[in-house]
Amino acid sequence: MKIADKTTKAVDLVRDALEKAKKFEEYHCFISMNEARALERAREIDAKIEKGEKVGRLAGVPFALKDNYLSRDGFTTAAARMLEEFASPITATAVQRLEAEGAIMIGRANLDAYAHGGSTENSYFGPTHNSADMERVAGGSSGGSAVAVALGIVPFALGSDTGGSIRQPASFNGVYGVKPTYGAVSRYGVVAMASSTDTMGCFATSADDADLVMKIMAGKDEKDSTTLDDFWTKDLAEAAPSKKKIGLISDFMGDGVDEEVKKAVKDYAKKLEKAGFAVEEVKLPIAKYALAIYYIVQPAEVASNLSRYDGIRYGHRAKDFDDLTGLYSNTRDEGFMTENKRRIMIGNFVLSSGFYDAYYLKAQKARTLLINGYNDLLEKYDALLCPVAPNPAFKLGENTSDPLKMYLEDVMTVPANLTGMPAISVPAGKTKGGLPVGAQLIGQRRSDQMLLNIAKTVEDVA
Amino acid sequence: MSITKEDVLHLAKLSRISVKESEIEPLMKDLDSIVNYFSQLNELDTDGVEPTYQCFEMQNVWREDEISEFEANRDDLLALTVESEDNQIKVPKVL
Numbered sequence: 001m002k003i004a005d006k007t008t009k010a011v012d013l014v015r016d017a018l019e020k021a022k023k024f025e026e027y028h029c030f031i032s033m034n035e036a037r038a039l040e041r042a043r044e045i046d047a048k049i050e051k052g053e054k055v056g057r058l059a060g061v062p063f064a065l066k067d068n069y070l071s072r073d074g075f076t077t078a079a080a081r082m083l084e085e086f087a088s089p090i091t092a093t094a095v096q097r098l099e100a101e102g103a104i105m106i107g108r109a110n111l112d113a114y115a116h117g118g119s120t121e122n123s124y125f126g127p128t129h130n131s132a133d134m135e136r137v138a139g140g141s142s143g144g145s146a147v148a149v150a151l152g153i154v155p156f157a158l159g160s161d162t163g164g165s166i167r168q169p170a171s172f173n174g175v176y177g178v179k180p181t182y183g184a185v186s187r188y189g190v191v192a193m194a195s196s197t198d199t200m201g202c203f204a205t206s207a208d209d210a211d212l213v214m215k216i217m218a219g220k221d222e223k224d225s226t227t228l229d230d231f232w233t234k235d236l237a238e239a240a241p242s243k244k245k246i247g248l249i250s251d252f253m254g255d256g257v258d259e260e261v262k263k264a265v266k267d268y269a270k271k272l273e274k275a276g277f278a279v280e281e282v283k284l285p286i287a288k289y290a291l292a293i294y295y296i297v298q299p300a301e302v303a304s305n306l307s308r309y310d311g312i313r314y315g316h317r318a319k320d321f322d323d324l325t326g327l328y329s330n331t332r333d334e335g336f337m338t339e340n341k342r343r344i345m346i347g348n349f350v351l352s353s354g355f356y357d358a359y360y361l362k363a364q365k366a367r368t369l370l371i372n373g374y375n376d377l378l379e380k381y382d383a384l385l386c387p388v389a390p391n392p393a394f395k396l397g398e399n400t401s402d403p404l405k406m407y408l409e410d411v412m413t414v415p416a417n418l419t420g421m422p423a424i425s426v427p428a429g430k431t432k433g434g435l436p437v438g439a440q441l442i443g444q445r446r447s448d449q450m451l452l453n454i455a456k457t458v459e460d461v462a
Numbered sequence: 463m464s465i466t467k468e469d470v471l472h473l474a475k476l477s478r479i480s481v482k483e484s485e486i487e488p489l490m491k492d493l494d495s496i497v498n499y500f501s502q503l504n505e506l507d508t509d510g511v512e513p514t515y516q517c518f519e520m521q522n523v524w525r526e527d528e529i530s531e532f533e534a535n536r537d538d539l540l541a542l543t544v545e546s547e548d549n550q551i552k553v554p555k556v557l
Contacts, residue, residue: 086542089534182517196516225523226516292500303477310478312553314542324554325478333480345473345489346496352476359500364513366506371514404495420517445519 001155001209003059003102006049010042010060010104017062017106020153027129027138029148030107031067032074038062038106045102056102057216063098064148064157067108068115068191069200071095078191079123080113082315082335092189093224094158094200094217101216109157110144113337114306115165115193117141118389118409121400122339129396131173132435136393139169142203146173149203150436156204156213162193163294164389164413166201167425171388171438174427176204176455178214179413181445182420183228185214186221194301197294197417207456210424211236211449231446236456239449241382246272246441246454247282252386252412261387264429264437268458269385275457279385286373287415289366294414295407296350296363302340303347309335342403371419374442378421383443383451386412388425392435412440422448426455465494 004010018035045060065071068078070088077083095105112122120128120143128138131150138147142159146169149157159166161179170177178201185200192198200217204210219230248269253262269279311317311331318330336344350359377384389409399406416423421442428439443451470489474481481489536549545552 089538089542091533183519196518222525226518226520228519286506289503289506292503295496296500296503307478312543312551313539317544321554324556326480327554328478329474329480332478336479341477341479342489342492342496344477344479345470346493348473348476349469349493349497350500352473361513362503362508363500364515365508365511366503367514368511369506369508371517402495403492404499407496407499418517420519445517 001061003057003061004045004049004055005059008060010045011039013060014038014042014062014104014106017154020151021107024151024153026134027131027147027151028126029064029109029128029144029151029153031077031079031110031125031144033107034073034105037073038104041104056100057212058098059102061103061156062106062154063103064107064109064145064154065095065105066111066142066145066157066159068111068160069095069158070189070191071105073105074108076108076191077124078114079111079125080335080337080340081124082309084124084316086315090189093186093221095189097217098213106154109142109148112141112339114191114340115141115160115162116302116337116339116343118164118168118406119399120144121396122337124337127396130393133393135395136435137172137396139172139393141165143169145203146170146175146177149173149175149205156202156209158200158202160190160193161199161201161417162197163298163417164410166203167413167423167438167440168389168409170203170425172393172436174430174436174438176207176210176427177425177438178202178210178448178452179416179423180214180218180448181228181422183226184232184422184448185217186224186227188221188223192305194298195305196301197298199417207452207459208236211452214448232449234449236449236453239453241450241454243382244277245381246277246279247377247381247384248279249284249287249384249386250281251284251287256390257387258391260431261389261391261437265385265387265439268426268428268439271458271462272385272454275461282377282381282384284373284377286370288411290370290415290418291407291411293363293366293370294410294418295346296359297367297418299343299347300351300360301347302343303351306340306344339403367418370415374415374419374421378444383441383447383454386440386442388412388438388440392431392437416442421445422451424451424455426458464497465490
């Protein structure tokens, strides 16, 4: 990506990104733009460069911010009516770190409200369109960010990944998507969804760019006690794997998976072999249960996290109500989208007395078995390969009437969230119809840079 | 159907979400198909397996109980509420 220096002006980089955002307005990547403030920051950076002062590793680089990251610039909406006019008094740690290195936020990217969804159709502000086909979904929930990078509006964008929300839209739009190890990047200042699986990552167009952005965001933050000591410290070239062995998860290459998706993943496996890796098919029978586990654990945490939206301290407040309970209930009815309500109700169902042991506790025990399954395989292999999603981007409206069908989109991405493991989505090819398809690499915790190193090796042989 | 109309109304009450009469039927159908999907976990033998509630690699994280600067002040926070008076947030009568 282009960094501002004596010959490349930050103002030109930002102006170019803003012009492209305008040109591609019909894709609806953005909920709001940050034009005036972005240009002001760019001018400040250019002035510093002029004076020979230090400007940071991302000087003048424009980026799109998923609109569930709090920033003092403008409103943070989470794509929900509840926060339509929420002017955050704080800025997320990840954003602060990027801005300290000179990166410039040009706009707030669209998402499914509260990051609940796999298509960006659950946005209160309307859906984002796929970068390769206007009739199709962007994927989600970080759809706006993925499309903004795929269209070349910005060289990188931030997303959040609780069950696949970075990797699936990356796959649908042919860009890199990084879901880091749980705790690699601070969650401080990001609208909470499911706290045990929420991770903060990015979209980019190369392994090197993704590595640089993640390296800047990663590391301990006293405002998020689950953050790990900084392990994202190597040069990418130094993060090479030792075994040179990749396991292809056969359970995710069977029935119900689109033939063109399987072909793209097999093609990626061939490239890995060309790059010197041994690729072996492996069985992981527990993997197919990950989706049921996830859709118990995640709504339970959603129900808890979203209980804070009560219409009292911040956000939307209903105008009509009889008493305090009415204020809560009407505010939450008006402020949430249907999918938000479904998840809150499922969460309260699996947590309620009489059902807790049968659903919530059972799922958390099964989660242990899932982690054991992945750990066993990752003793023998550097990483595991599988598709990102069972299909390429589907048509707008195709899955909206059947929530379970939409959830099935996440079947191959949720294991990394439940196990806390890093996973990346890499461009692996296109369908005959021209739709991008990604492949997914999953590794042991803290092997994030190794995954990007593998992706870079494949970039070099291709 | 394992999810009844009463279940939906009970969950809506627990969740503090008003539900219109026309929304009950679709919610019953959707929640029912989702909950039925969960039943596949019964195929797994989890006897004696410890649950995993988090994979943070850490237990308790301690720090000194010291006052630190917060980037937002009281006025910033009160400005976010719909109604406040004398540095207090106004709500409808509780009792």
